[in-house]
Amino acid sequence: MSAERARPAREPRRSHLSIPAIRLRSVPVLRYAGTPDDAEGTRIQNRGPTASPRGPGGGVGPGEVGNFIVTGHRTSHSAPFRDLPALRAGDRVRVHAGQTVYVYRVTATRSTSFRSQRSLAEQSAALPGRPNADPVRSMITLSTCATPEDHAAGNYWSDRFDNPEHRIDKVGVLVAELVVD
Template sequence: MRPRPSRTTATLVGGAALLLAACGSDPAALGEDLGGDRLGPASPSKSSEPSDLSEPSEPADTPATPPAARPTTTRSPDRAAAPAPEPARSFLTVPALGLRDFPVVRYVGSPDDAPGTAIQNAGPMASPRGPAGGVGPGVVGNFLVTGHRTSHTMPFADLPSARAGDRVLVRSGEVELVYEITRTRWTSFRSPRSLAAQSAPVPGRPEQEATRPMITLSTCATPEDHARGNYWSDRFGNPEHRIDKIGVLVERRQVR
């Protein structure tokens, strides 16, 4: 077992200066390319992903022969129950990192844009939605979560040390979703292609169609960039590179 200091949910602080923290482990050690568009070797998942259940088809009505004087009536199809709306916040736990029930706030936008940076600076992690973002927890596609490493509440201080097979628990309303980390990729903020791949429905593989719920945990690689003399940053203080941990959904259960 890898020893991890226990971390509890940090007290949310007020909005601070838009400085992003960095994260990461050595890209050479991870077998990643600093260009951001190449994926490292995928590690096989230790748990098989649950297969989706097909919706049962509605049986066709068998028409009865009505009496001559009585008109026939048609039956309206049953309406499917609407899914419960996604809460504004979900809560993320990574036992291997000592991270427990840390709040994640959803918003419309793209990873680490102005609204996402403001959310992270105020304390929680951020999860973008919409065409430039991702989907909600448990939905087929890419559930993106971004967080600081060395400033503010530092929820992803140890994210780069997460390994294939580590579990990620996301509590959303009355459901708890269990993801398993399978691989690591690097994203370059200076490459539109790399950024598009980060938020693709299949993380890092925009040419593929999503068929299962996936997750991307992302934090920035400022120490690694600075160690190589790369001091580039965008207007929000993001360094060029981010380290992304990608996982797949392996279990869904009700919270009691």
Template sequence: MYGLLTTPAAPSGPAAAPSNPAAADTQAPTRIQAATLSIPAIGVSGLPVVPYQGSPDDAPGTRIQDQGVAASPHGPGGGVGPGDVGNYIVTGHRVSAGGPLRALPSLPAGASVFVTAGGVTYEYTITGTRTTSFRSQASMNAQRAAVPGSPGTAPTRAMITVTTCLTPEDNAAGNFWRDAQNNPEHRIDKIGVLTATKP
């Protein structure tokens, strides 16, 4: 079923004792800015994340990913900045442009994702997994929602969605549908919550 968490999401209160709870849950918004992404559990270290105004995996975002880096959409069709309350969305290729997120499907709940921007490192903890269908507007709306998977819900904390394609899985199932950017129908989304902020 698309758009449902396959592992339980964290409750709406703090998931863990952040090193700076005020920064984790009630901080003032940061500026949209370039960042780096590190996910030690799957060997990602210092992957550049380029912000742009748009929606996940649209034409501008795909052009950014084609350079072997990650993209972070923001604005009405995207998310927020690093550490901001809401949904910080990071997209990257799995099978092309060096496949920086090739191991993302194996990322388990409880793993740490580190985003460094403006001299601050934000640690997110993975709480769940979603599958998004690019052939379903409702599924895409859930991916891009301020609270991932819950369109219309007001965010109360900083969250992250790290997403990449399910091309090998779609191909194996005989699903060769592609959108205008050559994205397959399905994407895997790893959802996390901000649990620590370190200067």
């Protein structure tokens, strides 16, 4: 099966994320209509799972061409992305959605600033980092707070949802789709 499908068969409301390199296993990913780290996304993360926005300003579902965005807490609320900054190029990310496991390979690390509209647009772009480019591949952006780094630099700014100024984003490309029973 091609790793460049335009749209997977009916995406379930909940999928599960596993990242072997940081010992993350089967963390729920809840989709919602919105943008990364908005009120609804923050509410979802505050309950412990990760959140995945859809629609204008959000991303696409797993396996779809474009940017599948998953956000999670790093320092609170079960901290599923506690060790996300340790991911390196080449590490694998698995997303189990319905009968399919999507395997992504990490290719890059980005920084996003909540105080920069351009930076936010780059994070949410269909082609991560390139807001006006058309996507041609299925990609993933895993995003978490840079609170420890911001605080170490003396930056205590936060938005109305208590997000720190900076996010650490790990970007990857889809390399395989596995059908499971």
